[in-house]
């Protein structure tokens with residue numbers, strides 16, 4: 259299977275299947291000297307993990323990161339960093355029925371059409387389990403970006419089904435299992451999710467990521483635009499069906515006089531562009547949103563065909579997420595951080611000598 263690596267100077271390759279013995283990644287191109295400890299992966303891996311609330315999959319994984327290479331006496335050495343997480347709570351018998359058919363709306367069918375063989379256990383490589391390693395790799399990227407450039411990457415769940423956030427407070431986001439920015443709405447979300455779970459159905463979601471502190475100049479026109487690479491990276495997350503940068507599709511109805519971000523000596527007056535113009539960061543916050551589809555593994559019977567070419571009815575049992583978007587905030591943050599890290603190094607490689615150019619809008 260190809261295309262399991264991305265990035266040009268900071269490259270990440272992931273491997274492993276949901277029900278295999280382990281999942282892992284190799285990070286190549288990390289600058290030497292960054293202090294990193296196995297415990298530092300804990301926070302973000304816990305934020306992403308299953309089983310942290312009744313609203314997500316109840317699979318219980320320890321998600322313990324083993325650093326196999328690239329770190330010596332607590333510092334990166336500049337050589338490839340290999341990280342491993344062993345799978346400990348596979349329940350492959352749940353997938354016995356699915357092995358001979360295809361879940362409607364799932365990659366089961368396209369993997370089969372492409373490879374002529376698939377690992378049905380836990381969705382194999384198409385499982386959200388794979389995103390563990392993106393989040394792990396991004397712990398390193400987030401740390402380097404913060405230390406070297408003061409960049410902070412954080413996200414929130416902006417919409418769950420037809421419930422959109424009303425108020426907004428970054429301090430609320432980490433205080434509930436949804437990454438929701440309005441604490442007053444959390445009881446309504448709990449209620450909606452309890453009813454949804456009971457119904458056996460699933461729902462979509464919207465996640466927004468904001469990266470503060472990105473300096474102007476990151477991104478490479480024409481084919482390495484920062485927004486282009488962000489879109490590709492975010493779209494590579496399982497279940498993502500749409501990506502917006504800044505105002506995104508709302509720009510369709512806007513006028514130029516409204517959409518443009520006017521510049522004053524003390525700053526930009528707005529950020530409709532999402533911090534990117536011409537594929538290059540402006541120095542404003544980089545803002546990206548993703549649309550995640552409703553999980554296809556649901557208890558509502560759906561029509562499909564089996565391997566013998568017969569019509570069948572599919573019901574997916576097991577420990578699935580009724581809204582995969584609830585766990586997607588750290589994953590989306592991770593992809594944004596990995597792209598920014600790669601572009602920071604790419605900018606330094608080509609334009610590191612350019613330095614600050616006046617005038618710079620603060």
Ligand code: EPS
Nearest residue numbers: 308315317380381385386387576577578
């Ligand atoms: C997933 C199905 C479930 C989730 C899994 C993603 O797997 P299983 O059926 O083996 O319980 O638990 O998520 C994770 C294990 C994880 O770490 O994210 C799927 O179909 O994508």
